Amino acid sequence: MENKFYVYKWFIIDTQEVFYIGKGTKNRKNSISNRNKIFKEYYSKNNCKNEIIQYFENEKDALQYEKEMIAYYRSLGQAKANIDEGGNGGLSFSWTSEMREYKSKYNPMKELD
16 A cells, blocks of 8 residues: 655754644645644744655554654654644644634734734
8 A cells, every 4th residue: 555644844944943743645745825823934934844754554643643743842842833732633623722822822803913
């Protein structure tokens, strides 16, 4: 079977700081659309690159590895654009306290100062 799933990272080229870990298929790693505001801030203010960390035959293993990589990079003070702990597959998540805080801070329905 072809390895159709992968886990990838986005990082700042100059510092090698990893700011995002994701799970994808096809060309997801190169897509800038459907990203959160923190990701877009990192991307717009830095010289960034992405690379695939590992390929997987099934989505379950890829999601588990994504979760492990987010935890690892967070332990280093990185992966700041990941607003949840990962491993949930896109929009099938439950709200964490970090996600609630992010949505409260970056709510597009609120007026900006």
